Structures are given as C-alpha cells and as structure tokens.
Amino acid sequence: MARRSSQFICQSCGAVSSKWTGRCEPCGEWNSIIEEQTGAGIGGGPGKPPRSKGRVVELVGLQGDAKEAPRIQAKVAELDRVTGGGFVKGSALLVGGDPGIGKSTLLIQAAAALANLGHRTVYISGEEAIGQVRLRAERLGLAQAPVALAAETSVEDILATLEASPPPALLILDSIQTLWTDQVDSTPGTVTQVRASAQAMVRYAKRTGTTLVLVGHVTKDGQIAGPRVVEHMVDAVLYFEGDGAHQYRILRSVKNRFGATDEIGVFEMTGKGLVEVANPSALFLGDRSTTAPGAAVFAGLEGSRPLLIEVQALVAQSSLGTPRRAVIGWDSARLSMILAVLEARCGVRFSQHDVYLNVAGGLKINEPGADLAVAAALISSLSGLALPANCVYFGEISLSGAIRPVAQAPARLKEAQKLGFEQAYCPEGNLKDKMANGFSATGLPELGDFVAKLAVRSGASPQD
Template sequence: MARKGTSFVCQNCGAVTGKWAGRCESCGEWNTIVEEREGAGVGGSPNAISRRRGRVVPLVGLDGESEAPPRMVTRVGELDRVTGGGFVRGSALLVGGDPGIGKSTLLIQAAARIARLGHRAVYISGEEAIDQVRLRAHRLGLTDAPVGLAAETSVEDILATLSAGPAPDFVIIDSIQTLWTETVESTPGTVTQVRAAAQALVRYAKSSGATVIIVGHVTKDGQIAGPRVVEHMVDAVLYFEGDGAHQYRILRSVKNRFGATDEIGVFEMTDKGLAEVANPSALFLGDRNSRTPGSAVFAGIEGTRPFLIEIQALVAPSPLGTPRRAVIGWDSARLSMILAVLEARCGVRFSQNDVYLNIAGGMRVTETGADLAVAAALVSSLSGVALPPDCVYFGEVGLSGAVRAVSQAQSRLKEAVKLGFPDAFVPEANASDGKGGGKGDGGTVTGLADLADLVGRIAAGSVGEDD
C-alpha cells in the first residue's frame, strides 16, 4: 500500500511547500505554515484521484435568450438591496465579519423571515449548541418561525441531513472554519479542510437549487480567514462591518454575480436584534454640531445609493518632534496625500500640528470622491472657521491640486437637497449637474477647478456666500 505523503500549507494564503519554513514565501507571514497529510478528494494527492475519460460538452453562442434568476425576497429592504433584489436560488454566499458584530443575529433573523414567507429554512451551527441558538431566537422573538435547527460539524452528516427530508430553500452554515470532511486528513479550520468543505457546500447549492449562506471568520486585518480560492468559489461575498462602540452596522457587498458590487445596507443594533435603517444619511448626521470648525458633510455613493456623512477633522499644535496622524474610517495614506497637496500647492502648513480625522457614525469611506470634503474639514479646523451648515462637498483631488470629476454627481446633489443641504462645492466638470452650476432648489452649486480656490474661500470666510 502506497504511503500517503505530507505537505506544508500556509494557513494565511494557501500556498503549498515541500518543507516547513518559519515564513511563507508567498505572503510573507510568519508561523503560518502547518503540516497536512495528503488524502483523497479535494486538496489530496493526484495519484489518489481515479482517471476517467472526459465527455464532450456542447458549445453555444453568445446570442440567445436569458431569463432573470429566480430570487427569494426577504422583505428586509436593506438585505434585499445588498443581494441585488433577494437571494438567488442555487447560489452560495460567503458572509464575513468581526467576532460579535452580529453575523449570527442577522442570519437567524433572515432565516426566520424567509421561513415565515413559506420557504423551508435550515440553520446549522458548528460553533454554538442548540440551546444557545434557541436562547438568541427567544430574545429576538423568533421562536414561532418554522426554522430547522441543528448543531453539526461533519460535512457528510450535514449533506445527508439536508438530502433526507424535504428539500430546503435556504441553508445557513455557521461557520465554515468549524466544519470537517472525511475526504481530507487534516484538522478543522486548516486551508485544506476549509477549501474541501466549501466546495462540497457549493456543489450542493448548485445541484439542489437551495441558497447556501456560509459564515467565515476574519483575520486581524479584516479579511475572511482561509484561502482566497473560497471567495472565488461562491457567487457573492458580503462583509458585515461596524464598530463595537456604535450601534450601527454596515453590510457591504464586495462581490456579487447577480447584482451590484460595493452596495451597502445599514442596520441598527437594538435589544430586539438588527433593525434596518431606511435613511442612513439622516442617521449619520443626527448628532452633528454644525457650528464647530473641522466638520464637513460629504455627499458620497455606495453602490447605487447616495448618502451624506459627516467628516470630522481636528488640527492641534503638536508637542512632539514628529506630529501624529490618526485616521478612523478612511485611508491613512490618502490623508497623507491630501496634507502634502495642501502644503505644496496651497501653502497650508500642517508640519507642526497633530492631525486627527474621523468618519462619524463608525462608517468607513473608500471612494476618492471624499478628498474635497476631507480637505475642507482640515482647512476649517486649522483656520478655526466653521463651514456653512447647509453645504456639502465632493470631488477627487489630484497631486497637482486639481479637483477632478466624480461619477453620479446628480444623484449626490439630489440626496443633499432632499436632506436640507442646497449648497454644494463640486468639481468644475460636475457643476453642470446642479441646475447649470447656478442657483437651484434654493441653493448654489459652485464648481472648483483646483483646491487652492476652496482654501482661499475658507480663509476669506466666503464659503457658502453668493457669488
């Protein structure tokens, strides 16, 4: 009998090497390489796979009729928005998030809502006992929902259970790192086990037509733990974000084969679970103090949704030789670039000051259109001049100081006017999207060609005044 070999697999990136090393050559992480035995099945030895002759697959053309995929609508507006209009039957989704952020709460609420609509929902927990899940359901008032519940970690037993009774429509697996399969010989949570278990679940979703939701742990960097190949296997990848100090949670779509990417849904954590927030702009601006210098309102776009959010900046004299740069909710490298442009192109000095930047409400902003609002907040805090309370800012700032155009400017301005912000400072190329760049809806849309123009207006106290 042939002896089964061993391989060494990095638990961070999934790279396979022939010997152990303290540092992975692929991703550069230390102490992530673990010895794993090669078995049959996914990730096993090639010699253990039986050879068979392939079959001829018919080829078709690009032209042809295609129908919209059937969906299960949860009637939770924020969840349906992120998934692109509901869960697609036969699809597999991967949901990641920090521990305790509310992943299990959101999913059990979704399972209960789908079950009440007449679909068969199954919740399989690999981390909690049945009594623990029942306690959560009792606290959330979901005990009357006909959701099938089980606590199991064997992939074979899970698939046998799902195939034994009536075919389920909605299956939740919490979480993929706790599952193990007999096709590979390694401990649960390793790269090989995670990959094999995920492939088995994806195969079940495609063959049965059930929607399978897979929960994944995240690393300290916020990425879903395990090999990145799992994210390529599934049809959608959702991240559940939020700050433990805030009650707001953001469900973000970073991959979706059946809908828009970078779409977000906003939820609020309450004593009755997660409640959807239909108007996140009003929520993020609810506690804003408009008379304080260093506060600017940014009109942003997340997916297809426009929203307004407050950007707070504090510039204070530094007692240190090297001033501090602290950022929450934005890219720290982007802040360094904006500070450099303000100093080199506009003559605004921050070299002797500490700079603190915060996105209010625990929100994280990734688009470059926030550059102009960040610059306005920084200059306002440094000069001590408060910005107008009814004005929004958006635009990308280049290294030359030019203010570059952004997409969907008309949607941003429409959302701003709806929430009582008729004035706006925008890139010159986007000024025509706001009623021809002049007065409209009781306000003024001002186009800026470069950042120095905005700095001069703030220093002169003319921001928000009629031209």
C-alpha cells in the first residue's frame, strides 16, 4: 500500500490528523486544518533518508567550567534589560506584536545601534521592499548606519547570501511567516513551512555564532501565530505590547534561556521613533488627579523592575437586572473575586452597581499583588471619598479576606518614596522586611480592617 504524501495540519496548534475535519479537536479552532505535502524539509522528517551509522557522542558530567554566555550590547538600555544584558551570540529570539505596534521600528533602531558600534548587522525583510525600509530609516534618522539590507523570502537564497560573506553579529528576519523553502511543498505561512524555515535559520545561527531575531505575526488573541514548536526552538520570546491610543510600548520577555523572564522594557513612540523611558513610574503617574475618588496607586513589580501604576475604578448605580462588569488591563475573573470577597467578608454591597475598572497608561497587570489597590479604588468610588494622594497600595487578597504578603516589598516602597509618596497600605506579613527611612507603612491582616479604616475617615458605615 502506497504511503500518503500529504497530511492535514492545524494552522493554529500544529496538530496532525489523517483526514480533514471542520474543527480541530486539540485546540477547538474551526476551519484551521489545511492539507499539506509531507516532505523531508530542511532538517529532515519522515521522508529523510536514514543514516547508515550514527556517531558516538561524548558524555560528560555536571561538573566543569561553566562560562558566562558572550553577549553584544546594543546600548539601548531597555532592550538590553529585557534580553538579560544584551544579545547572546548564537542565540535565536522571536519577537511578536500586533500589526503597526512598532516591531520593525524597534529592530531597525537596534540594528543601527549595533552597526554604529562596529558590529556587522543584516536586516532581511520579507514583507516590505527595500525602498520602504530605507524610508523608515530616513524618517528615524538612521540612513547613515552601515546596516546590510535585503528583501528576500527564499530560505535557500538567504543562506547562500549569508555564506558568501563573513557571518554577521546580528541577523533580523521580518517576518518568519513570509519565509519559504523549496524542500517543503506547502505555501508560505503554513505550519510546515514556518517550522522548516525557522529550523534552517536557527541551525545557521548556532553554527556561526550569529544572533538571530525572528519577527512573528500574532493572532487575534495576541499569541504568536503558527505552531508553538517555533517558540520551543528559539532561546527567547519577546512580546511587544501597547495600545494604539497610547504612545507607550512595553517589550516583555516571556521566555529567556539566558536571563530573567517577565522582564519589561518601556518605550515611548514619537515622531522620531521609539524613545526609552528610564523612569516609567513618573511617566504613568504624571497626569493623575489626586482629588477624584476611585483612583489608587499600585506599587507593582514587573520582573525585577518596581513600577507604580494608577488603578481607576468607577462604581455607578445600575438600572439593569444584572449589573455590568467591565475591565481593561486586568483579569475580569479576579475582579469578580474581589467583589465577592468585599460583599461576603466586609459587607460592602456591589450587587446593584455597575463596576468599571481601568489600568492607566494602557498597561496590563498580571500580578495578584494588585488586589488591595483594586479593592481600595472600588471602595473609594463607591463611597465618593478620594484616597490620600501620597499613599500606595499592594497586597494579595485571599478568599477568606486575609491579605497575604507579596515579594520584594522593600523595592516597591523604595520606588514609591523616590517619587514622593510617604505612606503605604500593605500586608502585615511584609512589615518584617526592612523599610525605607522616613516612610510610613501600615500593615493589614484582613481586608475588613482596611474597609473599617476607610469608613472611619469618611464617617460612614462600610455598607453605605
């Protein structure tokens, strides 16, 4: 019986099936399964001829000389922070982000910075013509940077071009979804092509010591398009986040084999390109109102960087049978939990009110330490009483109403003191940490104690 020369592969998760179906069972996506030819591809596969004999690989112990990975710094402080101190030679990075968010702008600026430092950089665009890239470089004032530029999508042509000259220090491919290899009989952008093309380019980077940066498209859910196996093939995955209505951009590390994960770099989009934001806390709090109720300053932590963020809440009387809950920049399920704890443990009623929550500046908070700041903003908006302008809040709230300690409280308080804040409400368990001099920190064991303190200030009962 002849072997099938094609497979049906889901373009969302990469699952392989023997026949076409309307819905992919592993990921649940509809109309995402496409028939693709099964070829050996670059790097081998089912059709690759077997070796006659394998080679013996040397086995070594865990002890030995472990040297720090050599790096090259772009002298862009925010980019070097996210990568863990600079680009590691021979590493592969995957950068994802929404269309138009500034991925190409950031990478052309990084390429120009390295080129001006004497490192050979190559920028290959698969989406734009050479003229378009030159116009962007001219607008950014980078036209004089010695960056080697090409517009090509064939993997074989790219590799032949790179082999004809000394290997570059930095190679940028924009984007991985546009590359194709003639050793795989599939259209560009499919799972088979993306996987084979990425594997060929990563192998080149490991062999020559070139730092490889791949740009990836994202889906409507914000995830990098294509199979997840591509994220496993690279050494670091960076997401470029931001809102088109705001000028701030966040470069976030979600995977890094040579540095810390969950590290962020903050940029501001201007007419001259992306500008580093050395003190993002001051920038995000610059336009806040200190007299309006419903606003609380959260002393957060993004990776190793303390960050002060304003949390805004609006509680309004509802005319609907089911009050509305709207959240921007935070987890809606966690908001529902905080509201339930306030009602069940503290007697604060929200069942007849619409609740709107927003994180200022277009940021997204994933840290549970923001629970106390959210609760403070909700109670402030419900009571109509503005919170103290010189106070910050942080702490995780449990279902029992207890306020649990969070990590690196001294760093949060030090950042708050640097920006002129004088007091903080925090978990009681964090008071044993060394606090900054001249800073007043009030420890809270239970959420009910915090509600009672606010009720005393307003001269009302917690239910009002």
